[in-house]
Structure formats: C-alpha cells, structure tokens
Amino acid sequence: MESGLTFNLVPWVVFLPLIGLSINLLFGRKFGESFSGTVASLATGLAFVVSVILAVALANHPEGVTVPLADWITIGSLTVRWAFRVDTLSVVMMLVVSGVGTLIHIYSIGYMHNDVRHNGDEGRYTRFFVFLNLFIAAMMILVSADNFLMMFVGWEGVGLCSYLLIGFWFEKGKNGTGNSEAAKKAFIANRIGDFGLLIAMFLIFVNFGSFEFDAVFSQAAAITADKPGVMLAITLFMLLGVTGKSAQLPLYVWLPDAMAGPTPVSALIHAATMVTAGVYLMTRSAAFYMLVPNAQSVVMWVGAATALFAATIAVAQYDIKKVLAYSTISQLGFMVAAVGMGATVAGMFHLITHAFFKGLLFLAAGSVIQGVERGMHHGDHGTDPQDMRQMGGIRKQMPVTFWVYLIGALALSGIAPLAGFFSKDEILAAAWTSQPGIFIVLALAAFMTAFYMGRQLVMVFFGDARSEAAKGATESKLVVTLPLMILAGLSVLGGLLNLPGLHTLEHWLEHTLGKVEPAHFVWLVAGISLVLALLGLGLGWMIYSRKNEKPFVDPLKKALGPLFTGMENKWWVDELYAAVILNPYKAFAHFMAEPVDLGVIDRIGGGLAAGTRAMAEGLRKLENGYIRTYGLLMLLGLTAILTWLFLH
Amino acid sequence: MIPIAYPLSLAAILFIIGIIGFLLRKNAIVIFMCLELMFNAANLVFITFSNYYQLIDGQVFVVFVMTVAAAEVAVGLALMVAIFRTKHSIDIDQMNSLKG
Numbered sequence: 001m002e003s004g005l006t007f008n009l010v011p012w013v014v015f016l017p018l019i020g021l022s023i024n025l026l027f028g029r030k031f032g033e034s035f036s037g038t039v040a041s042l043a044t045g046l047a048f049v050v051s052v053i054l055a056v057a058l059a060n061h062p063e064g065v066t067v068p069l070a071d072w073i074t075i076g077s078l079t080v081r082w083a084f085r086v087d088t089l090s091v092v093m094m095l096v097v098s099g100v101g102t103l104i105h106i107y108s109i110g111y112m113h114n115d116v117r118h119n120g121d122e123g124r125y126t127r128f129f130v131f132l133n134l135f136i137a138a139m140m141i142l143v144s145a146d147n148f149l150m151m152f153v154g155w156e157g158v159g160l161c162s163y164l165l166i167g168f169w170f171e172k173g174k175n176g177t178g179n180s181e182a183a184k185k186a187f188i189a190n191r192i193g194d195f196g197l198l199i200a201m202f203l204i205f206v207n208f209g210s211f212e213f214d215a216v217f218s219q220a221a222a223i224t225a226d227k228p229g230v231m232l233a234i235t236l237f238m239l240l241g242v243t244g245k246s247a248q249l250p251l252y253v254w255l256p257d258a259m260a261g262p263t264p265v266s267a268l269i270h271a272a273t274m275v276t277a278g279v280y281l282m283t284r285s286a287a288f289y290m291l292v293p294n295a296q297s298v299v300m301w302v303g304a305a306t307a308l309f310a311a312t313i314a315v316a317q318y319d320i321k322k323v324l325a326y327s328t329i330s331q332l333g334f335m336v337a338a339v340g341m342g343a344t345v346a347g348m349f350h351l352i353t354h355a356f357f358k359g360l361l362f363l364a365a366g367s368v369i370q371g372v373e374r375g376m377h378h379g380d381h382g383t384d385p386q387d388m389r390q391m392g393g394i395r396k397q398m399p400v401t402f403w404v405y406l407i408g409a410l411a412l413s414g415i416a417p418l419a420g421f422f423s424k425d426e427i428l429a430a431a432w433t434s435q436p437g438i439f440i441v442l443a444l445a446a447f448m449t450a451f452y453m454g455r456q457l458v459m460v461f462f463g464d465a466r467s468e469a470a471k472g473a474t475e476s477k478l479v480v481t482l483p484l485m486i487l488a489g490l491s492v493l494g495g496l497l498n499l500p501g502l503h504t505l506e507h508w509l510e511h512t513l514g515k516v517e518p519a520h521f522v523w524l525v526a527g528i529s530l531v532l533a534l535l536g537l538g539l540g541w542m543i544y545s546r547k548n549e550k551p552f553v554d555p556l557k558k559a560l561g562p563l564f565t566g567m568e569n570k571w572w573v574d575e576l577y578a579a580v581i582l583n584p585y586k587a588f589a590h591f592m593a594e595p596v597d598l599g600v601i602d603r604i605g606g607g608l609a610a611g612t613r614a615m616a617e618g619l620r621k622l623e624n625g626y627i628r629t630y631g632l633l634m635l636l637g638l639t640a641i642l643t644w645l646f647l648h
Numbered sequence: 649m650i651p652i653a654y655p656l657s658l659a660a661i662l663f664i665i666g667i668i669g670f671l672l673r674k675n676a677i678v679i680f681m682c683l684e685l686m687f688n689a690a691n692l693v694f695i696t697f698s699n700y701y702q703l704i705d706g707q708v709f710v711v712f713v714m715t716v717a718a719a720e721v722a723v724g725l726a727l728m729v730a731i732f733r734t735k736h737s738i739d740i741d742q743m744n745s746l747k748g
Contacts, residue, residue, distance in 0.1 A: 625744025627679075628671045635667060 006057040007065045009050050010084040013094055013140045016047045021133035028126035037109035040129035044105050044136050048098035055091050062088060062511040066146045066214075073149070080211055085146035089512040092348065092505075093143035093280055096355050100272045101136050103483040107363050108132065108264040110479035114370050115262055119169055128168065128262070135161035139273055143280060147211040148201050151281070155245065156194065158274045163187040165269060166261040173260055182257035189254035193244015197281075200237035203230060217287040224291040235288050235295035238281065239302065246278030247329045248336055249306045253574055255329055259321040263366030266321060271328045271362050272355035279335040279351050283344045286513055290342060300340030304441040307333030309571075311448035315455065316554065316567035319386045320365045323456050327412065328358055330445055334427050337438060343430035344513050345498070345506045350427055352505075353419035353494040357411035360487035364405040367476045367484065368460060371398050375472030383469040388459040389552035390467035397473045400481045402461050404488040409457050411491040413450035414533040419494025421530070426498070428529050429522045443532060450533040454540020462545055466552055655696040663689035676728050676738040680721065687717045 020043025028036040058064060064087030073080040108128065116122045138157025145151035167183030174181075201211070207223055207230050208216045224231045242248065247255035258270050269275070282289065282299070289296050307330045314326035331354050338347035371394065372385040383390055395402035411418035414425065424446060431439035465471040475481070498505035500521030543555050557564050566572070662685055669682035691710045698706025732738050 623747055625747025627740055627743070631667075631670050635671075 006053060007067055007086050010054060010067050010086050010144060011069055012050045013047045013054075013098065013144060014084075014137050016043045016050065017133040017137040017140065019043060021130045021137070024126055024130045024133065028130065029123070033113060033122075033125050034109070036126040036129045037105070037112075040133050041102060041105040041109065043133055044098055045102045047136065047140065048095070048102050051091060051094040051098050054086055055095060058086065058088060058091055062508075064088065064090075064512065077209070078205075078211075080147055080149050082150060083146040084144045085213065086144070087512040088508050089280075089283065089348070090143050092352065092509070094140065096352055097136065097139045097143065097273045100355050100359050100487070101132075101139075101268060103486055104264050104268045104272070104359065104363065105129070105132060107267075107366075107480055107483040108262075110477050111264055111363075111366055111370065112262065114373070118370075118373055119172065124168070128165075131161055131164050131168070132264075132268070135165070135269060135274070139277070142277055146213055148204060148213070148216070149211045152197065152201065155197065155241075155277060155281075158269070158277060159187065159190045159194070159245070162190070162258070162269050162274055165265040166258045168261055168265065179260040182254075182260040186254040186258050189251050190244045193241045193251055196237040196240025196244070198241075200234045200241065203234045203237070207234075213284065217285075220287050220291055228292070231288065231292050232295055235285075235292050236298065238285060238288070239295065239299055242278030242282055242336065243302065244278075245281075246275050246332045246336060247306075248278070248302050248333060249309060252306060252310065252329045253577065256322055256325045256570070259319070259325050263321065263362060263369065266325070267359045267362035267366070270325065272359040275328065275332055276335070276351045276355070279332065279339060279347055282336070282339045283348055283513070286339070286342075286344045289339070296340050296342065298340075300337045300435065300438055303333045303335070303337030303340055304438045304445075305333070306330065307337060307445040308441050308448070309333075311445045311452070312567050313570050314452045315448060316556070316564055318389050318554075319384075320368060320388050320391070320456065320460060321362070321386055323388075323452060324358065324361055324365060327361075327449065327452065328354075330449060331358065331412070333445070334424065334442060337442060338427040338430060341427075341430050341434055341438065343427060345509050346423070346426035346430050348509060349498045349505050350423035352497060353411070353423040353491070356487055356494045357408045357418075357420055357491040360404060360408040360484060360491050361412065363480075363487065364401050364408060364484055367401045367480055368394060368398065368405070368473075370476060370480075371401065371473035372469045374474050375469040377468065377472075383467050385469065388456065391460045391465070391470045392463045392467075393461070393465040394470060394473050395461040397471075398475045400475060401484065404481075404484040405461065406457065407488045407491050409453040410537075411494070413453050413537055414446055414529055415537075416526075416530055417495055419491050421526075421533075422495035422498060422500070425521075425526050425529050429525045432522055432525045443528065446529055447532040447536045450536025451540045454537040455544050458541055458544035652696060652700055655692055659689040659692040659696070662686075662692065674739050674741055676731075676740050676743075679740060680724055680728075684717065684721070687713060 020040050023039050024036050028039070064085070066083050066085050068081050068083040070082045071079065072082045112125055112128050116125045116128075135158060138154050138161055140154070142151055142154025142158060145154060163183050163186060166186050167180050170180040170183065173179035204216055205211060207227065208219050210216055220231070240251075243251045255270060255275065259266055261270070289299065310326045310329035310333060314323050314330065317323045317326060331350070335347045335350050335354070338344070338350060368391070369385045372383070372391065375397075376383050376385065407418065411420040414421045416422075428439060428442055428446070431442055496504075546555065554564065554568075557568075560567075569575075666682045666685035666689060669685065670679055673679055673682065691713055694706040694710045694713070698704065698710075728738055731743065735742060
C-alpha cells in the first residue's frame, strides 16, 4: 500500500514542468533572467527527484503499476484513459530525460544569458525556458504513457517543441529565413514519419480493438498467427514513424538543419532525448518486432545503413555542431540496429550513455562557440564562431571545456573504460553473434566515428589558432562548466550501468521487456572495437595535427578527391530530395495555384459576381427617380391586374 | 332619377384628368390637386352606387376617404414646405436623388 502511494506521484513528472512553464509564462519577464532560469531548472529538477523516488519504489516492486488519472476518450466500446505507466523501462527514460534535462537547464541559464545578448533580443530569455519546460512535459507524457494514443500526444508535443526551439531565432539564418526554414523542414519531415505512426496506430486499433500497451502486446502472438501481413504493415509503418523522429534514413535530413536552434536545444532535444523517442517506441513495441523477422531485418539494415552513411558525412563537415549532428544520426543508427537485432537492452543502454556523452559534447561545443564569440572583436562579421577551420589551439584558453570535450569524444569513440565502449560493444557483440553483415557495417561506422572525433578534437583544440577570435577565446563561467563536469563524470561512469557479468540494466529492464538472453561479452569483439577506435583517433591525430596552410584546407581533400567532395556536400541528399520530391511538388503546387485556382476556380466565383453585378446594373436603370414613371408603372400594373381579373 | 351612367362617366372623366395631370405636370401642388381629383372620382363612384343600391356603406366609406385624404394632404404639404426650404423649388423632377 505504501508503494502504491509512492507510485501515485507519477503524474507530477508531467505536472511539475507544466507548473514551471506557467509560472514563467505569467511572471518570468517581470522577475528577470535568474528567476526564469531558476524556476525552470527547479521544475525539471523536481521532476528528476520524483523519477528517482519512482525508481527506488520500483526496485521493491519491479513489476510496475499503471496509475490512471482520468478517462480521456469514450466512444462506443473504445475507452482511452489518461494513465501513467510506471515500469522499469519508462522510469529509465524518465530518469534520463529529467536528469540530463536538469543539467541542460542549468547550463542554459549561463548559455542563454550570452546568447540573447549576442543575438540582440534579451526579452526572449524567458521564452526559451518556457519552451524547454514544455518540452520536458511533452517528453514525460511520451515515455510515461500507457497507451499508444497518449504516447502520440507526447510524440507530437516534442515535435512541436522541437519546431519552436529550432526556430527560436526565427528571423536569423541564411537570408533571414534560414532558421525558420530549418524549423519547417524538421516539422514536415516529422509529419511524414507521424503519418506512418498514425497508420500503424489505426491498424493496431482495427485489429486489436484497443490502444493500451498491455492489451495490445498480449494479443500480438495470436494476431501474428492469424494475419501476418497486418503485423508486417504495423511494424513497417511504425518504422516510418521512427525514421522521422529518430532521424534515420531516409528522413534524417531535418536533424543537421535543426542545429539552427540554440546549442542547449541541440543537446537536449536533438541528441539526448527527443530523437531517442523512436528507439524507445521500438523497444516498447519489441513484442511486435520479435514476431516479425522480416520487419526486424528491415529495421536493423535501416539502422546500420544510417550509422555508416551519417558517419561518412560527419568526416567532412566543418561546422562543429554539424559534425555532432551527423554523429548523432549515426549513433541513433546503432541503437535502431540494436533494437532490430532484438538486442533491446543494448539499444537502451546505448541510448542512456549516448544521452550522457552526446549531451556533453553538444554543451561543450556550445561553450567553445561562446568562447570564440567572446574572442571576436566588435564588428567582426568575418568569423563564423562555429567553423572549425577558424578554431585551433583552444585547449590553452578553455582548459575545462577541453578536458570535458576530450572525455566526451573518447566516450563516443568507444575507448575503454568510458561509457561508450561498453554500450557500443554490446551492440557490436550482438551483431557479431547473429548478423555478421551488420557487424561489418557497424564496425566500419565505429571506426569512422573515432576518426571524425579525432579530427574534430585536433581541429578545435590542438595546433595553432587559425583566427583572431580563436586566439582571444576565453573560458566559460561555472554555471556553464559545472553541468559539463557532471556530464563528463557520467560519461566516464555510465558503463557501470550494465557492466559485462553484472548486467544491472539488463536485470532491471527484464521486468518489462521480458527475459532476454544476456549479451555475452566477446573479448574478440571488444578487442576489435577498441583497436578500431584507437586506430581512428590515431589516424585523425596524424592527418590533422600536421602543419596546415592558411586558409585551412582539409588534408583529406587531396587524398580522397571526389569521394571527399561527396562527403563534404552530404552526398547531395538534400539536392536529390529537392529534385525528386520537393521541386516537382512545388511545381504541382504552383500549377494548382496559378492556372487551376486563379484560372478556373477564381473565375467561377468572379464570373458569378460579375454576372450579378451586370444584371443589377441593368435593373437600376428602372429607378430613374421621376415620380411620374412610378405612377405610370403603377397604372399599367394595376390595369394589367384588373384586366387579368376581368378576363378570368 | 338620372341614369347611373352619367355620374359614373363623370367619375371616369375626373379620374382620367387626374391621371393625366399626375403624369404630365411638374408642379408638386398641381400633382396634389390631381391626386385629390382622383380621390373624389372614387368618392363619386361610392356615392353613386350607395344611392343606386340604397346602402349606407358607400357613404360611410366616403367619409373615411375624405378623412384620410385630408391627413395625407397635411403631411404632403408639410413635406412640400420642408423641401421648398432646402431646394427653393417644388419642381417634382428635381426630387430624384434616390434614382439608381
């Protein structure tokens, strides 16, 4: 009974951020920056505390509970509740979202202080935290939902917040519309994915008669035996939703552009939490995927292809955030591939560690960007503070940022014993034992990951400064660096969550995901991945630490030739989409607008109006204002009526 | 007893004179007088038939018509005075500001 009371706290993980954003909405501007930042951080921090309490309670009752809050929709036999599901999987997600979220909120207090001044609109400070709290609330709805429909509310909510925050400086960017275009692109690409998810949900409702996870998954085996085609359709349409939200091939194109948002947004939404929603959804629906091997192989190949494809692009990017964005896509590919192989625990494990070190890397990149901005002279518009070609040697000016960045980069590259090593290794081991083809692709992607991180480290932190701004860069304040240090600690220790042999996370999640065969620690695989990581980093170091002429020319450009040009231009995927889908669609829209709408539809309406007007023009001639005319007409009319009456 | 055709013919002649006057004249006062002519032509027809059928209804009606006509003239003349004050004319053809 006591734990029942504890579990009833769960709605507060959604309410607390909502309260925080309401306070900021009403009073934030009045009480200033520190008030807004503190309220928002406190709201998220308290949500984290609630999540911890839930986790502790769950340790004693690992079977979990569902806490109903209200009836939502009742139509005929369909009843959808607004109910929160507390189980080991959802609580893990809550901890990650609110934990990393809190650190990013604190970081934003310092970061946005500079950002709003750099961009020249201090009034937007509060708005940022309102959006951030709204995002946390939506994300909490997503992960704590106990049915597909409620989850979809959170799914769309985080998409909305993503749109709002990418377009936070909506009047900035290329041609003054670059940022808003990026926001629209993210929203529309996600819409395509959401269409897939919606179709999957409709199919689930028609065939299962319910949206609730328990009811649906318990029938999954029976339905699969009955209608295998339907299950294949559900899983594949769901995968389309995942490719949208989790930035997989072919819908990943929005994520690199999403870097137009402020850096904490990139860290929170586009690296640590929102983009992992797709992985969460597939883990939650693992019961489906287990039953449809065809869908599983599609999922894992999509993931593996994305992992490698994005990694190749990341190698040739110059924007510090773009490298991390493609790296995120690549790492999400690892997770999706893991879930596709049935290694859901490995996928979730990588999701958690990735949230730590990629959140860290993005925040540290933000610190670097602002350091360079501080180094820029007044009126210096030639320097792009995100361009790695204009950095170099920053480790001397920003030692704290350098060290945490190094930790994050090593964790991402998979150097033992940092977090990324264990989680990535678990995925690679799963591939090794079941899917050799996938293993090769992922190992190649892991090698490139290490390579581009080595390249980035050298370009940003080592060598000589390649611009005045980089020379004048200064270290960030404690409010910015403290969250970085905490995240660095987590990136170091994150591997402890699921150490080989202990399998803490695995035993924790098996209450929800069911008993899965514990991943074996394969020494050979660990050795291969470690060697690949060291090789990648070393190669990056060797190639990029050599003296470089000014202006910076990538040494790989000569060596790889057209291959590098392809990677530099993101394999022209955006151009391909523009040529194949976007431009034909725009041409069609223009056709519908110009000849069809203006030419046909408007003419029908306009013709009717003109006809009525012409008729009225004729009729008003009768009204000439002469009384005798009216008199005569009356006379004639009366005569006519009387004649008619007499004759009948 | 004069034949019924005589007063009816007189009434018809009066009515036609009234109509022609109404349609052709410009002076508002004259148009009023033409209206009165038409009223009285109608009244004459009432009286004639009242006498012919020996019924009192027609005579009652005449009294009503005369009352209403008096009221109408009072309102109409008042309008004429008002129009004359603003336009300095009672030419009916100039009162056409509502034409289409």
